[in-house]
Amino acid sequence: MKVSLVLLAGGNSERFNENKLLYSINGSTLLERALGVVDFYPFYEVILVCRGQDLEEFTKIVRHVGASCIIVEGGETRGESAYNGVKSASGDYVLIHDCARAFVEKPIVDRIISQLKGVVGVVPVIAETDSIVRSDGKYLDRSAVKRVQTPQGFSRVELLRLFETHGFNYTDEGSLWATENNVILVDGDSNNIKVTYKEDVCSHIKGMRIGNGYDFHPLVEDRELILGGVALPFHKGLLGHSDGDAPLHALCDALLNALALGDIGKFFPDTDMRYKGISSMVLLREVKSMLDERDVHVFNVSMTILAEKPKLAGYIDRMKKNVADILDIPLSMIGIGATTTEGMGLIGREEGIACYASVVLTEDF
Ligand code: MG
Numbered sequence: 001m002k003v004s005l006v007l008l009a010g011g012n013s014e015r016f017n018e019n020k021l022l023y024s025i026n027g028s029t030l031l032e033r034a035l036g037v038v039d040f041y042p043f044y045e046v047i048l049v050c051r052g053q054d055l056e057e058f059t060k061i062v063r064h065v066g067a068s069c070i071i072v073e074g075g076e077t078r079g080e081s082a083y084n085g086v087k088s089a090s091g092d093y094v095l096i097h098d099c100a101r102a103f104v105e106k107p108i109v110d111r112i113i114s115q116l117k118g119v120v121g122v123v124p125v126i127a128e129t130d131s132i133v134r135s136d137g138k139y140l141d142r143s144a145v146k147r148v149q150t151p152q153g154f155s156r157v158e159l160l161r162l163f164e165t166h167g168f169n170y171t172d173e174g175s176l177w178a179t180e181n182n183v184i185l186v187d188g189d190s191n192n193i194k195v196t197y198k199e200d201v202c203s204h205i206k207g208m209r210i211g212n213g214y215d216f217h218p219l220v221e222d223r224e225l226i227l228g229g230v231a232l233p234f235h236k237g238l239l240g241h242s243d244g245d246a247p248l249h250a251l252c253d254a255l256l257n258a259l260a261l262g263d264i265g266k267f268f269p270d271t272d273m274r275y276k277g278i279s280s281m282v283l284l285r286e287v288k289s290m291l292d293e294r295d296v297h298v299f300n301v302s303m304t305i306l307a308e309k310p311k312l313a314g315y316i317d318r319m320k321k322n323v324a325d326i327l328d329i330p331l332s333m334i335g336i337g338a339t340t341t342e343g344m345g346l347i348g349r350e351e352g353i354a355c356y357a358s359v360v361l362t363e364d365f
Helices: 030-040 052-065 078-088 104-111 157-167 173-176 198-202 245-260 280-294 313-327
Strands: 003-009 046-052 070-073 093-098 121-127 144-148 152-155 184-185 205-221 226-229 228-233 236-238 296-306 334-339 352-364
Touching: 003 030, 003 078, 030 052, 030 078, 030 313, 046 052, 046 078, 052 070, 070 078, 070 334, 078 093, 078 157, 104 121, 104 152, 104 184, 121 173, 152 157, 152 173, 152 184, 173 352, 205 245, 226 236, 228 313, 245 280, 245 296, 245 313, 245 352, 280 296, 296 313, 313 334
Parallel strands: 003 046, 003 093, 046 070, 121 184, 296 334
Antiparallel strands: 093 152, 121 144, 121 152, 205 236, 205 352, 226 228, 296 352
């Protein structure tokens, strides 16, 4: 049995105010997440339908994910886009999935595939939990209605015939199929939401954790000054067992602290010769791998460096880039500020440099 997968990614995201499939949640765009469905079955072929203006960007994402897809241009309506996709397919059956349902999981695909025998149309449904009223004020029995999701599975040739007979004015292919045939209903999944509004995305974040960290190192002669992974020209540097990069140490501490794992001294003790003179970028990478092991993502980072001298403004962008590269988050999610203490105290007397760091971490469902 050959099953083709048609992924619909040709919408205009009108109610989202930006291209929702390029919207990133916990480090992955909705499109990347939706492409996960490719691995749920040994599909005969995968066809991604998108708008002409998204071809280039979506092709890059498809390559990045490593999915092998035929990419075709959509039409004016959802129905036309689906038709273009189905027309390009050649399997016995087609599974049509709306990429806005980016959180789809394998069991739903298994349930649909298991029903594909003979000439058949299969749609997943979930129970309606709200009361349902008609626009004339008459209530419906909500146990008699279901909410329809995707993916939906169909015999390809029959579905093509229905498109060509009835046109494209349907909200999903199940309703087109139902014009002439019965649809088989299987259980959907309440987590398989269709992202329509920005707030739909928030419902997918299980938890948030906040973390803060602080570090302070003395400034001494004959040391290179390293802040945020950037070497600054200055006549003094920060003393430490590692490279003394106080901002990255504060950041490591904030990340570890958010996970309640302890602090940097526990994982990278200054009695361990492996860490002597080590770049703190290496330490930050190790902390990032601890987050990855726990399936936790960095949402944003906020840091304030306290230094009387040197002036840091010209180096902040490079520090942000270092942090963004290691934590794999956009530059727009990293704030790094710098301040002096107006000549007061240890920092004001240029005896040391300190840094505060705060982070917000998110966990998926
Ligand atoms: Mg330190």
